[in-house]
Amino acid sequence: MYSVPEITGATRLVGIVADPIAHVRTPQSLNRLFAVRGIDAVMVPMHVPSAYLASWFAGLRRIGNLDGIVATVPHKEAIAALCDDLGPEARLVGAANVVRRAPDGRMIGEMFDGRGFVGGLRSQGIDPAGHRVLLIGAGGAAAAIAFALAAAGVAHLTIANRTAVKAEKLANRVATAFPGVAVDAGDPDPRGCSLVVNGTSLGLKPDDPLPVRVERLEGAAIVAEVVMQPARTALLEAAAGMGCRMHEGFHMLEAQLALLAEFLTASDLPVPTTAQPNL
Amino acid sequence: MYSVPEITGATRLVGIVADPIAHVRTPQSLNRLFAVRGIDAVMVPMHVPSAYLASWFAGLRRIGNLDGIVATVPHKEAIAALCDDLGPEARLVGAANVVRRAPDGRMIGEMFDGRGFVGGLRSQGIDPAGHRVLLIGAGGAAAAIAFALAAAGVAHLTIANRTAVKAEKLANRVATAFPGVAVDAGDPDPRGCSLVVNGTSLGLKPDDPLPVRVERLEGAAIVAEVVMQPARTALLEAAAGMGCRMHEGFHMLEAQLALLAEFLTASDLPVPTTAQPNL
Numbered sequence: 001m002y003s004v005p006e007i008t009g010a011t012r013l014v015g016i017v018a019d020p021i022a023h024v025r026t027p028q029s030l031n032r033l034f035a036v037r038g039i040d041a042v043m044v045p046m047h048v049p050s051a052y053l054a055s056w057f058a059g060l061r062r063i064g065n066l067d068g069i070v071a072t073v074p075h076k077e078a079i080a081a082l083c084d085d086l087g088p089e090a091r092l093v094g095a096a097n098v099v100r101r102a103p104d105g106r107m108i109g110e111m112f113d114g115r116g117f118v119g120g121l122r123s124q125g126i127d128p129a130g131h132r133v134l135l136i137g138a139g140g141a142a143a144a145i146a147f148a149l150a151a152a153g154v155a156h157l158t159i160a161n162r163t164a165v166k167a168e169k170l171a172n173r174v175a176t177a178f179p180g181v182a183v184d185a186g187d188p189d190p191r192g193c194s195l196v197v198n199g200t201s202l203g204l205k206p207d208d209p210l211p212v213r214v215e216r217l218e219g220a221a222i223v224a225e226v227v228m229q230p231a232r233t234a235l236l237e238a239a240a241g242m243g244c245r246m247h248e249g250f251h252m253l254e255a256q257l258a259l260l261a262e263f264l265t266a267s268d269l270p271v272p273t274t275a276q277p278n279l
Numbered sequence: 280m281y282s283v284p285e286i287t288g289a290t291r292l293v294g295i296v297a298d299p300i301a302h303v304r305t306p307q308s309l310n311r312l313f314a315v316r317g318i319d320a321v322m323v324p325m326h327v328p329s330a331y332l333a334s335w336f337a338g339l340r341r342i343g344n345l346d347g348i349v350a351t352v353p354h355k356e357a358i359a360a361l362c363d364d365l366g367p368e369a370r371l372v373g374a375a376n377v378v379r380r381a382p383d384g385r386m387i388g389e390m391f392d393g394r395g396f397v398g399g400l401r402s403q404g405i406d407p408a409g410h411r412v413l414l415i416g417a418g419g420a421a422a423a424i425a426f427a428l429a430a431a432g433v434a435h436l437t438i439a440n441r442t443a444v445k446a447e448k449l450a451n452r453v454a455t456a457f458p459g460v461a462v463d464a465g466d467p468d469p470r471g472c473s474l475v476v477n478g479t480s481l482g483l484k485p486d487d488p489l490p491v492r493v494e495r496l497e498g499a500a501i502v503a504e505v506v507m508q509p510a511r512t513a514l515l516e517a518a519a520g521m522g523c524r525m526h527e528g529f530h531m532l533e534a535q536l537a538l539l540a541e542f543l544t545a546s547d548l549p550v551p552t553t554a555q556p557n558l
Contacts, residue, residue, distance in 0.1 A: 007310055009295075009303035009324045016288075021344060024288035031286055044323055045288045045344060052341035059338015062331035065300060065324060 012041035021047040023229035076140025083109035095140030114148025120251030129153035131195040138166040142199030150178035203233035219243035291320035300326040302508035355419025362388035374419030393427025399530030408432035410474040417445040421478030429457035439467040482512035498522035
């Protein structure tokens with residue numbers, strides 16, 4: 001039980017959209033940050049299935065006291081396509097994890113998962129530069145992490161995804177943006193990798209399969225999660241059993257909370273002026 | 280500063296829609312009630328102008344964890360027209376101040392302002408039976424109050440509205456529903472009235488004109504408000520100056536809070552089965 005300030009008619013509104021929704025941790029963390037900073041805003045969960053995302057989003061524009069929305073699984077790519085404009089990272093990645101509502105109702109998406117993930121590693125003393133990385137997934141969060149790890153100077157990046165063609169496309173895009181980094185698509189086989197990242201939602205449900213062939217993990221490897229609930233996923237537990245260092249999913253959220261709060265509530269942020277988002 | 284329990288991904292959502300919004304008091308009161316009853320739900324304000332009500336409402340249906348919406352000025356009549364079905368009081372009055380979202384996305388409106396207003400009078404020891412009443416306004420709240428006062432057995436009811444034809448229509452509808460009560464439309468002249476009710480939003484803004492010709496108030500009269508902010512409107516202050524008893528607007532809200540909470544959060548309420556939802 002943590003207390004948030006009283007909600008009044010003057011309180012600004014922020015949503016988080018997901019499907020499912022009950023596991024998200026962002027409301028607790030962001031509302032705490034709002035309270036600490038004296039920002040009269042509140043984040044509430046909104047459970048919206050993919051089929052209804054567009055009509056929900058159209059209605060959302062009409063709420064004058066809405067500052068914006070944080071988007072998570074499975075909506076990060078779809079919501080970027082609904083935005084009127086995208087910030088530079090969302091445009092690069094092709095997905096958004098936050099949408100700011102401008103006072104005129106325009107919706108501006110941005111993607112902080114990449115900076116959040118790398119910032120989370122650094123907050124734990126882990127510099128991704130020079131690492132040989134296996135990244136599982138090619139959805140919104142995984143794509144953001146792929147670009148951010150490339151920007152942070154990893155030595156090699158292998159992207160493994162259930163739908164292989166999606167991994168190949170993402171690998172090509174990252175390689176084009178960062179020609180100095182060796183990027184390929186491959187299997188979820190962690191042999192030879194010093195940093196293994198689960199960038200999918202596998203691990204959220206108790207009966208999910210392991211996203212990585214854990215029996216091939218090397219003992220010196222770091223195994224990192226984006227799944228936040230449970231804090232220690234089956235993957236992390238298995239990795240610990242192999243002697244690996246665990247890096248929990250909440251670090252990615254913690255490292256981007258301030259970015260999210262500033263993006264959502266700063267009224268004087270420059271609004272990108274591009275006509276068409278280029279996905 | 281009042282504390283509400285922590286908002287999590289599992290928290291149910293309730294909105295209040297109004298234009299303007301900053302003055303509403305329902306979030307404070309309803310969130311306190313939710314906390315006291317251990318209901319994991321939170322009410323947040325949504326500022327929506329009339330022109331956008333329909334598109335906002337269409338998006339709202341898509342939020343799976345939304346229990347419903349409280350509607351206030353100026354949306355009580357318009358939102359009733361957007362609902363898939365109405366409870367008996369909303370149907371009688373032609374307006375709704377609360378909408379429950381059924382699990383399938385159907386929206387069911389009901390109107391508790393009438394019961395709230397009369398319940399608020401009774402909570403202060405005032406029985407409206409036998410009173411000669413001047414009611415100002417013919418919008419959603421005023422209409423609900425007109426029907427409820429007639430049902431409570433007032434001796435005479437005069438309805439005064441800026442647009443006179445709207446007062447005449449409402450007076451005819453109330454007279455038809457309650458043939459034993461003398462109902463007419465007239466001027467905002469309180470001579471001969473023992474209960475004077477402001478059922479408009481006049482008094483919310485500092486420069487609003489007085490809704491009643493206060494110099495003609497009789498000293499024995501009770502003057503009642505629906506405006507809650509400020510608690511003592513210019514009308515109430517003027518009435519007190521004439522020796523009248525004041526009845527503040529928050530009583531109408533307090534007397535219907537439990538009704539609102541039960542209507543919004545009870546999953547076992549019978550859902551009216553009329554027709555097709557306009558999904």
